[in-house]
Amino acid sequence: MKIVFFGTTGAIQSKDNTNVSFSVVEKKLSILVDSSGNPVQYLKRAGIDPKKLDVLILTHFHTDHIYALPSLIHNLWLMKRKKPLSIISNQFTINKAKELCYVFSLLSKESLFSINWANIDEGEIDIFPGVKIQLFSVLHSAPTSGIKIITSNSSLVYSSDTSPSKEVISRARGAEALIHEASGTLNLEEKLNKAGHSSGRQAGEVAKKAVVKFLFLCHFDFSEGSSQDKVEFEAKNSFQGKVIVPELFRFYEV
């Protein structure tokens, strides 16, 4: 499968980068993970037809992960999308996502494509022949789902926002790739963990324990003086596999 990132920052956007969201493409299936920034623009720029997007996974109801959901649905409706869209998340986030859509009366739009809201707090869904999606709880300040996407020849785990989590290690064990948040540097660990986040070093530790091939870092927050280089360096110190700070709009094969 292929991964393409649209943004890799935490809640605070930078001059050249925005809140973390990405797409996963497997054959004809396309998945968007979280909805921030300008999702339709990003999909188009990545060469993914927004009208054909199969699945949106929402990891949690924090502003930086979900604020563009109304814009995504509004765009797809105006584009006369016909194909149903599956929106997968935990129950809490689905309820909140619907509230967000109600504010703009989006769900009662005439001829709106159908939305299949799928609540999988803990469990697995067969989304496409040969492709399964698992959601599992991680350690954050709101009900938050980590994700595992499994295809016939590869698997990928995304931690979403979390402090170091045993569940992430166990789901990622033997996976090809782990996308793990890395909100700051080693010196900020105590503060980060209290807020339900991890350092680059801790992301590296999780990747090492899970024995993955690739570790993608994201959710960078430089407000407390961390730098991307330092976070990457500290992750590389604890994990001997390949550490990747994703380049936006570049496809990575895993």
Ligand SMILES: [Zn+2]
């Ligand atoms: Zn976040």
Ligand SMILES: [Zn+2]
């Ligand atoms: Zn969060």
